[in-house]
Amino acid sequence: EPEVTQTPSHQVTQMGQEVILRCVPISNHLYFYWYRQILGQKVEFLVSFYNNEISEKSEIFDDQFSVERPDGSNFTLKIRSTKLEDSAMYFCASSDLFGTADTQYFGPGTRLTVL
Amino acid sequence: AQRVTQPEKLLSVFKGAPVELKCNYSYSGSPELFWYVQYSRQRLQLLLRHISRESIKGFTADLNKGETSFHLKKPFAQEEDSAMYYCALKVGAGGTSYGKLTFGQGTILTVHP
Numbered sequence: 680e681p682e683v684t685q686t687p688s689h690q691v692t693q694m695g696q697e698v699i700l701r702c703v704p705i706s707n708h709l710y711f712y713w714y715r716q717i718l719g720q721k722v723e724f725l726v727s728f729y730n731n732e733i734s735e736k737s738e739i740f741d742d743q744f745s746v747e748r749p750d751g752s753n754f755t756l757k758i759r760s761t762k763l764e765d766s767a768m769y770f771c772a773s774s775d776l777f778g779t780a781d782t783q784y785f786g787p788g789t790r791l792t793v794l
Numbered sequence: 795a796q797r798v799t800q801p802e803k804l805l806s807v808f809k810g811a812p813v814e815l816k817c818n819y820s821y822s823g824s825p826e827l828f829w830y831v832q833y834s835r836q837r838l839q840l841l842l843r844h845i846s847r848e849s850i851k852g853f854t855a856d857l858n859k860g861e862t863s864f865h866l867k868k869p870f871a872q873e874e875d876s877a878m879y880y881c882a883l884k885v886g887a888g889g890t891s892y893g894k895l896t897f898g899q900g901t902i903l904t905v906h907p
Binding site: 682683710712714720721722723724727734735737770774781782783784785786787788 | 836840893
């Protein structure tokens with residue numbers, strides 16, 4: 680069964696550094712999402728992406744964050760200048776439909792640690 | 795703004811006992827409700843959604859709009875049901891937010907032998 684994959688599984692970085700988290704959505708999916716979960720807290724929506732554009736973003740997704748689909752398979756989340764509070768598990772998800780009939784399939788997550 | 799509340803962080807039952815994981819939501823429109831499950835060292839996966847009205851792995855959940863609840867139930871818990879369970883809400887058709895999932899805090903269910 681096809682799955683969403685994410686790399687790396689764990690990323691450690693210094694505060695102020697740029698990080699890129701990578702996701703490979705399921706191949707026929709068209710809608711892509713990033714969520715994050717700070718340790719002990721809820722899974723929070725960051726951004727949704729369709730047709731090479733951001734569909735919706737949360738208040739968390741400020742100018743430090745950006746998303747890109749650089750080719751036909753990857754979907755990336757970039758954090759330009761990481762802060763300590765960006766330490767979290769980041770989940771990518773994808774779906775093939777939008778709205779009522781969609782099911783979002785999640786990747787295993789990337790644990791980002793900012794020192 | 796929509797919100798999902800799961801009042802129990804931890805829930806322990808014995809094998810064969812009934813289990814109910816509570817979920818309450820706040821949203822003024824017509825939401826779609828989901829239960830996601832995360833087994834140990836595995837990814838988040840959809841367990842069931844209210845519009846399907848199906849039973850998965852013996853679990854059912856009924857959307858109660860009057861009580862704004864979507865509790866997850868199983869009459870006879872099994873050890874393999876031990877996992878983290880998340881209730882999630884998506885704004886339904888006609889809403890301005892269409893795709894974004896809002897999650898509850900999650901409930902860790904432990905089923906003892």
